[in-house]
Amino acid sequence: MEANFERTMDNILSHYEGDRDELINILQEVQEHFRYLPEDSLRRVAEFLKITVNEVYAVATFYALFRLKPCGNKIVRVCRGTACHVRGGADILHTLEKRLGVKPGETTKDMEYTLERVACVGACALAPNIIIDKDTIGLVDSKKLEEVFGDWKRP
Amino acid sequence: MTTVTIDGEQVTVQDNATIIEAAKTINVDIPHLCHFKGLSPSGSCGICIVEIEGERGVSRYCIRQVQEGMKIHTNTQKLRATRKVLVELLMSNHPQGCFTCERNQSCELLDLSSELGIKEIRFDKNAPNEAMDTSSPSIIRDPNKCVLCGRCIRICSEIQSVGVIDLVRRGPELRVSTFMEKGLGNVECINCGQCIHVCPVAAIKEKSSISDVWAAIDAPDKIVVVQEAPAVRVALGEELGLPVGTLVTGKMHAALKKLGFDVVFDTNFSADLTIMEEGTELVSRVKNGGVLPMFTSCCPGWIKFAEHFYPELIPHLSTCKSPQQMFGALAKTYYPKQAGIDPSKIVSVSIMPCTAKKYEAQRPEMHSSGYRDVDYVLTTREIARMIREAGIDFAALQDEPAENLMGAYTGAATIFGATGGVMEAALRTAYKVITGQELANIDILPVRGLKGIRAATIDVGNLKVNVAVAHGLANARQLMEEVKAGKSPYHFIEVMACPGGCVGGGGQPLGFDLSVRSQRGDCLYSEDKALTFRKSHENSAVQKLYKDYLVEPLGEKSHHLLHTEYTPRSEHSLEGMSNLEKFYVQEDDTHGS
Numbered sequence: 001m002e003a004n005f006e007r008t009m010d011n012i013l014s015h016y017e018g019d020r021d022e023l024i025n026i027l028q029e030v031q032e033h034f035r036y037l038p039e040d041s042l043r044r045v046a047e048f049l050k051i052t053v054n055e056v057y058a059v060a061t062f063y064a065l066f067r068l069k070p071c072g073n074k075i076v077r078v079c080r081g082t083a084c085h086v087r088g089g090a091d092i093l094h095t096l097e098k099r100l101g102v103k104p105g106e107t108t109k110d111m112e113y114t115l116e117r118v119a120c121v122g123a124c125a126l127a128p129n130i131i132i133d134k135d136t137i138g139l140v141d142s143k144k145l146e147e148v149f150g151d152w153k154r155p
Numbered sequence: 156m157t158t159v160t161i162d163g164e165q166v167t168v169q170d171n172a173t174i175i176e177a178a179k180t181i182n183v184d185i186p187h188l189c190h191f192k193g194l195s196p197s198g199s200c201g202i203c204i205v206e207i208e209g210e211r212g213v214s215r216y217c218i219r220q221v222q223e224g225m226k227i228h229t230n231t232q233k234l235r236a237t238r239k240v241l242v243e244l245l246m247s248n249h250p251q252g253c254f255t256c257e258r259n260q261s262c263e264l265l266d267l268s269s270e271l272g273i274k275e276i277r278f279d280k281n282a283p284n285e286a287m288d289t290s291s292p293s294i295i296r297d298p299n300k301c302v303l304c305g306r307c308i309r310i311c312s313e314i315q316s317v318g319v320i321d322l323v324r325r326g327p328e329l330r331v332s333t334f335m336e337k338g339l340g341n342v343e344c345i346n347c348g349q350c351i352h353v354c355p356v357a358a359i360k361e362k363s364s365i366s367d368v369w370a371a372i373d374a375p376d377k378i379v380v381v382q383e384a385p386a387v388r389v390a391l392g393e394e395l396g397l398p399v400g401t402l403v404t405g406k407m408h409a410a411l412k413k414l415g416f417d418v419v420f421d422t423n424f425s426a427d428l429t430i431m432e433e434g435t436e437l438v439s440r441v442k443n444g445g446v447l448p449m450f451t452s453c454c455p456g457w458i459k460f461a462e463h464f465y466p467e468l469i470p471h472l473s474t475c476k477s478p479q480q481m482f483g484a485l486a487k488t489y490y491p492k493q494a495g496i497d498p499s500k501i502v503s504v505s506i507m508p509c510t511a512k513k514y515e516a517q518r519p520e521m522h523s524s525g526y527r528d529v530d531y532v533l534t535t536r537e538i539a540r541m542i543r544e545a546g547i548d549f550a551a552l553q554d555e556p557a558e559n560l561m562g563a564y565t566g567a568a569t570i571f572g573a574t575g576g577v578m579e580a581a582l583r584t585a586y587k588v589i590t591g592q593e594l595a596n597i598d599i600l601p602v603r604g605l606k607g608i609r610a611a612t613i614d615v616g617n618l619k620v621n622v623a624v625a626h627g628l629a630n631a632r633q634l635m636e637e638v639k640a641g642k643s644p645y646h647f648i649e650v651m652a653c654p655g656g657c658v659g660g661g662g663q664p665l666g667f668d669l670s671v672r673s674q675r676g677d678c679l680y681s682e683d684k685a686l687t688f689r690k691s692h693e694n695s696a697v698q699k700l701y702k703d704y705l706v707e708p709l710g711e712k713s714h715h716l717l718h719t720e721y722t723p724r725s726e727h728s729l730e731g732m733s734n735l736e737k738f739y740v741q742e743d744d745t746h747g748s
Contacts, residue, residue, distance in 0.1 A: 039335060042335075052319070054320065054334045058321040062324065062325050
């Protein structure tokens with residue numbers, strides 16, 4: 001794992017020059033690999049760019065896109081935009097909170113699902129929507145939720 | 156040159172000057188909060204707004220540069236009203252507990268409120284209620300009082316090149332914090348406390364030991380021994396209302412006796428002792444081909460900095476403990492032996508200009524007496540608070556001496572408090588050790604002053620000794636990089652973390668004004684000049700200590716009690732830090748002599 005981490009980081013950083021302007025791009029690529037920003041990766045990036053770890057942390061916490069905690073294998077986002085809201089988005093979020101046993105921003109104990117809320121995904125015609133990783137599931141109702149999450153047992 | 160009109164008056168200033176600089180020439184100083192002389196402009200508070208003819212909206216005068224023909228208004232109805240709103244908004248989410256706030260006599264938010272004539276806060280009060288960061292042994296951060304001006308962030312990175320705090324998260328969640336919110340005690344913070352000097356409110360302060368010290372004084376079976384650092388005697392008077400640069404050595408000793416300390420000694424005694432050990436160490440390194448350049452080790456902020464950022468250069472640090480810790484080790488060994496008392500009854504207190512000394516006293520190595528060598532460290536500000544609390548009329552006190560046994564000192568010791576002082580003191584004694592003769596002209600002017608880095612070559616017999624002095628860690632970093640690259644021409648380097656040296660330490664009267672710090676330093680140099688003995692090896696109490704107890708410098712007992720070792724702390728060293736913004740302008744040598 002340790003050697004793997006080093007190799008992955010070296011690999012990612014090899015595409016960059018070491019200018020501080022590259023910080024956000026690097027963090028994005030790191031997150032793509034690890035699905036979050038491990039603490040050691042922030043240190044490694046700071047060293048590479050010759051800036052303080054704290055500056056890296058400041059940027060990583062500024063953007064909602066970056067996460068500093070490990071997330072589940074799948075990220076479930078519930079759309080809380082206006083169109084989804086009028087078609088029951090709140091109920092869907094509530095149902096999922098109960099089904100998964102976590103609040104938005106949290107991850108199930110078996111690291112399978114991370115639940116999040118999102119403002120609008122622009123698929124209002126299919127409202128209400130949920131998005132699992134990169135797949136959008138439209139016209140969600142309890143039957144569809146059962147199809148998706150039925151096999152999963154709460155740890 | 157650029158000419159602009161400010162409030163109807165024509166002003167000609169340098170191109171690229173900011174409006175704040177232009178306004179200063181006609182004695183206009185608009186109320187502001189985030190701007191701070193000596194730090195880079197920020198523009199985050201938005202209070203110093205001006206109107207510019209032909210432009211919509213307002214501009215922040217601390218960051219806006221002048222342009223030819225600009226017509227600027229600094230005092231209009233709209234500006235006065237807007238500034239009020241901005242300050243009211245700041246106050247609406249600031250705790251309202253001014254009664255019990257230790258900065259209520261020096262709060263810039265309160266000053267702004269009074270300057271702007273604010274009579275009510277028209278917004279809902281919504282003060283946060285977050286946990287304080289108490290992880291550091293030296294410094295407490297209270298996020299609830301923070302006004303997010305960012306001065307602490309700028310001084311930490313620009314002046315000290317440490318950079319352990321930054322603005323994290325955003326919007327209503329925005330706060331000043333450390334990496335992964337670990338807290339100051341768990342990151343590379345060196346405890347120098349310069350952030351305290353620039354904080355406009357009480358969001359950063361020292362971790363106080365006042366109640367512990369009162370308890371020790373009140374305990375009948377304890378013998379409370381106290382030592383005071385050189386820089387305290389030129390700042391305590393100032394903190395208690397006397398003019399800047401008033402020397403109060405005698406009043407300080409008298410006040411401490413009045414407060415109830417059982418035995419009043421003086422750190423200056425152990426400063427002389429430090430020179431005996433450190434001077435001998437330098438000579439031994441030079442003669443025996445030891446690791447050079449040797450760095451001084453009196454400053455605990457500097458030591459932690461070196462441990463974090465340059466662990467590979469640790470062999471360059473002198474192994475000598477600081478005067479505080481040398482004193483501490485002797486206060487529970489030599490002193491009780493001489494006085495015939497039980498060392499376990501001794502409580503050892505130090506009065507320091509420094510917040511990092513609180514950390515140093517808690518380092519696990521500092522138990523060479525078999526007890527904790529220094530139990531409590533109070534800053535200059537804390538001891539002043541105790542003197543006020545006890546109702547002592549400080550200005551009216553008659554001078555009193557410290558106890559001779561560990562209180563006698565020479566001029567070499569007292570200049571420890573100013574940048575360059577340790578170097579000068581060490582050279583005075585090293586000269587004697589190497590040549591066997593006394594240095595004729597002992598005022599070594601090239602190492603004095605306020606320039607960020609000062610270098611000199613001193614003739615010591617046939618030997619040419621190259622020395623350098625740095626204050627402020629961004630300056631020290633330059634010397635460290637030279638050493639690391641194998642290009643350092645020096646034999647001996649003095650580093651003090653705080654600009655100005657200890658006279659500008661994190662525990663001193665508040666403010667970051669180098670001219671004030673320089674006045675305190677001058678005051679130490681004049682005390683030196685007025686003393687009969689001005690070289691550490693002439694200190695009779697130190698001679699007695701070697702005769703009766705330690706035997707010789709660098710001897711076995713010295714090694715055990717007066718020397719220490721260091722810990723590499725780096726998880727990642729900020730090698731080069733080339734991308735760190737550097738703003739610190741090296742001051743000219745403004746020293747009078």
